[in-house]
Amino acid sequence: MHNTVEGISAFRAEEVTPQMSRRNFLGLACACCAVSLLGPDIAFAAAEAGEARPIHKTLDDAAAAIEQKMIDWRRDIHQNPELGNMETRTSKLVAEHLKALGYDVKEGVAVTGVVGLLKGEGGDGPVIALRADMDALPVKEVVDLPFASKAKSTYLGKEVDVMHACGHDCHVAILMAAAEILAAQKKDLKGTIKLIFQPAEENLPNGEIGGARLMVDQGVMEDPKPDAVFGLHVAAGLGVGQVRYVSGPSSASSDTFRMVVTGKQTHGAMPWNGVDPIAVSAQIITAMQTLVSRETNLVEAPSVVTVGTINGGVRQNIIPDKIEMSGTFRTYNDGVRERIKQRLSDLAGNIAEGMNAKAEVIWEPNGYPSIINDAALVERMAPTLARVAAAGAKVGTKGAASEDFSYFAQKAPGMFFSVGISTPGKEKESAPNHSPSFQVDEAGLIYGLRSMLHIVADFTGSGQAA
DSSP states (O other): OBSSSOOOOOOOOSOSSTTSOHHHHHHHOOGGGOHHHHOHHHHHHHHHTOOOOHHHHHHHHHHHHHHHHHHHHHHHHHHSOOOTTOOHHHHHHHHHHHHHHTOEEEEEETTTEEEEEEEOSSOOOOEEEEEEEOOOBSOOOOOOOTTOOOOEEEETTEEEEOBOOSSHHHHHHHHHHHHHHHHHTGGGOOSEEEEEEESOTTOOGGGOOOHHHHHHHTTTTOSSOOSEEEEEEEEEEEETTOEEEOSEEOBOOBEEEEEEEEOBOEETTOGGGSBOHHHHHHHHHHHHTHHHHTTSOTTTOOOEEEEEEEEOOSSTTEEOSEEEEEEEEEOSOHHHHHHHHHHHHHHHHHHHHHTTOEEEEEEOTTOBOOOEEOHHHHHHHHHHHHHHHGGGEEEOOOBSSBOTHHHHHTTSOEEEEEEEEEOTTOGGGOOOTTOTTOOOOGGGHHHHHHHHHHHHHHHHTTTSOO
16 A cells, blocks of 8 residues: 555454354354354345355365464564565565466566466356555564564665565465465366466655556556456454445545755845745645645545655755755546646746746656446445455445555456454554554454455356356
């Protein structure tokens, strides 16, 4: 999940429900077969999910059996995080795992990405793609865990601490577990499963193109072309057992700009002898907010423009010759995105010119478009999530953060959803994604795993008569 150029609760080993463990629950039956155990609200949601097939119980049993192995993978990856395009250890772990399971594996995709292909033997069917991102963030972990990260790396020429502060370690472990279960069920699966382990979701510095966009450019969404692509993200502040999805725009676009305002240096006591870029910058910063508040229909396209850094000057009595600033622009509408990017450049230039200065706006080329969840696909697959999470599967709200899953969803109908990993009852206390205090209640991982497995079964029609 990408917030800016850099960079959601408490871990607990005990079961979620004191009276009955998750493993015992999954061993008894899948959600819609356990209505009598769950109460009327969950019973209603389970009924809405439609009839469960034997394959769902088979997948749930397998998920319960592999759960601890999945958690162990997650802890290993968490303890050994890697920044974007540096995920060599993680990608090797993934590639060796997929090869051992019999997948057709491609390595080195978009630098460190891995793609695995598995053809089902249960009959003809669609191609379904599942994606997990692998990179960590330049964040120092402050949580006291036996597997806490002590890793360091280099970012923008400086040594930094590295942490899986956004849960990508969970995503990789979930998809590795799904890969093992799907391979074991290959004889009953229809169609083809494409697993995409993606590097550099958190974006790369200095405008470098990478991640999903580069994977798409290198043909990941071709040969074979997926009929649908699915992704999930663990979410702090959302309790274990909760799943959220939306139809249409799911995440905001994200574009980063840099601006250089050039004036003329002079003594602070004699400003008339120069051109003050600080005064010009202040006018630009104030005026750029009107691009949203006065030029954008916020009912149709919520948007926000933010200046995050401003630097210039060396002494209190010297008007500097230039000011440099940077910021981000986010929206959910491609037309608004392109219009405001152009308008900001024009506005800054015109204001500066009117004050005898110059302003140059540089938009980084590696921005992310908004994720647009395919409405028909969401309507089709929502009952699947309801079967997995029962009353916990609900329509959510779109988020202001960005995600480059959007590039995959531009090439095939896509669905991106959130899975809760905060301890129930402590959601409001949870540190957010990208925080050095970010923690994962690992009891939530199995909901992500079961979601992916049920999605494959239902989208491909596996477990049904031909």
